[in-house]
Amino acid sequence: DAGITQSPRYKITETGRQVTLMCHQTWSHSYMFWYRQDLGHGLRLIYYSAAADITDKGEVPDGYVVSRSKTENFPLTLESATRSQTSVYFCASSGTGGLTDTQYFGPGTRLTVL
Amino acid sequence: DAKTTQPNSMESNEEEPVHLPCNHSTISGTDYIHWYRQLPSQGPEYVIHGLTSNVNNRMASLAIAEDRKSSTLILHRATLRDAAVYYCILRDGMNRDDKIIFGKGTRLHILP
Numbered sequence: 001d002a003g004i005t006q007s008p009r010y011k012i013t014e015t016g017r018q019v020t021l022m023c024h025q026t027w028s029h030s031y032m033f034w035y036r037q038d039l040g041h042g043l044r045l046i047y048y049s050a051a052a053d054i055t056d057k058g059e060v061p062d063g064y065v066v067s068r069s070k071t072e073n074f075p076l077t078l079e080s081a082t083r084s085q086t087s088v089y090f091c092a093s094s095g096t097g098g099l100t101d102t103q104y105f106g107p108g109t110r111l112t113v114l
Numbered sequence: 115d116a117k118t119t120q121p122n123s124m125e126s127n128e129e130e131p132v133h134l135p136c137n138h139s140t141i142s143g144t145d146y147i148h149w150y151r152q153l154p155s156q157g158p159e160y161v162i163h164g165l166t167s168n169v170n171n172r173m174a175s176l177a178i179a180e181d182r183k184s185s186t187l188i189l190h191r192a193t194l195r196d197a198a199v200y201y202c203i204l205r206d207g208m209n210r211d212d213k214i215i216f217g218k219g220t221r222l223h224i225l226p
Contacts, residue, residue, distance in 0.1 A: 035216075042201075043158070043216040058213065090157045103150075103214060105157030 003027070006091050006106040014114050019078045021109050023091030031094045032074040033058075033103065034066065036087040043090065049074055081113045118202045123221040126192050134187040134220055136202030141182050144208040149176065149187050150216075151198040158201065158216070161187065165207070197224045 004025040013019050023032065034046040035058075045058030047066040055066050063085060065077045074093075078085055089109045094101035119137040126132040138147065148163040162169055162176045164185075169176040175188040189196055201219040 042218050043214075045213055048213070092157070102160045102163075103158075105159065108155075108157050 004091060004093055004104055004106040006089075006109050008109060009107065010110050012112045012114065013081050015082060016080050019081050019111065021076045021078075021089055021091075021111070023074045023076070023106060025072055025074075025091075025093040025104075027093065027095075027104075028071060029093035029095050029104075030071070031101065031103075032068065033092040033094075034064070034074070034076045035090045035092065036060065036085075037090060037108075038087050046076065046089075078111075081111075083113050085111065086113045087111060118204060118217060120200070120202050120217065120220045122218065123223065125223045125225060127225050128194060129191055132189040132192045132196070132222065134189075134200050134202075134222065135184065136186070137184045138202070138204055139183045141204060142206070144206055145204040146207050147176065147178060147182075147185050148203045148205050148214075149174070150201045150203065150214075152201070152219070153195075153198045161200070163205075192222075192224050194224050194226060197222055 007022045030051050033048040035043040036046055037043045044060050046060055046064050047058055049055045049068040052068050052071050065079055068074050091106040092103040094103045146163050146165050149161040150158040151161050152158040162171050162174050164176045164178055177186045199219040199221050201216050203214055
């Protein structure tokens, strides 16, 4: 029972490069989310998706792109990475009950932008 | 948005009960009280949630004040593994698109 997985777990990149963080869930959950966690800011929602091909912005979407062609995958792309995007990124999913459903989080990806 | 207030940190001894408080004086009638926790180097995990009545599950108990302006997460017998940041969050049960807003939570230290 894999649950929700993220890859890579650690990534170092340079300013200006494109980076894609992967998220995969095996529960067929409708909703998927991306959060970032920085010291002093707690977790902040970047984007979320209610179903395949449906995405919406969260609190801090600038500089990020998402897609959801398949229910089980929700990749997050930084088109031109900046140092301010150095953070820990968490993917989450929840069932069919909307955003108030319990969310299940992945283990996180620690991204460093040099 | 209804907000919550939690102490920044708390300490407790291993194998003793822990009571983690949360104030939410502006809670609305449709807001559910959710608790998540985040163990070191892991993503958050759901702990418990409730609306009006006290709730119990295998992880913890949730005691909700009669006026719903505060609540307490109770860990009945803390272990070292319970050292984590605990988040108290309000979710609007009438709004399917109500997003989780994580505050800074309470960092719980367990002393052996």
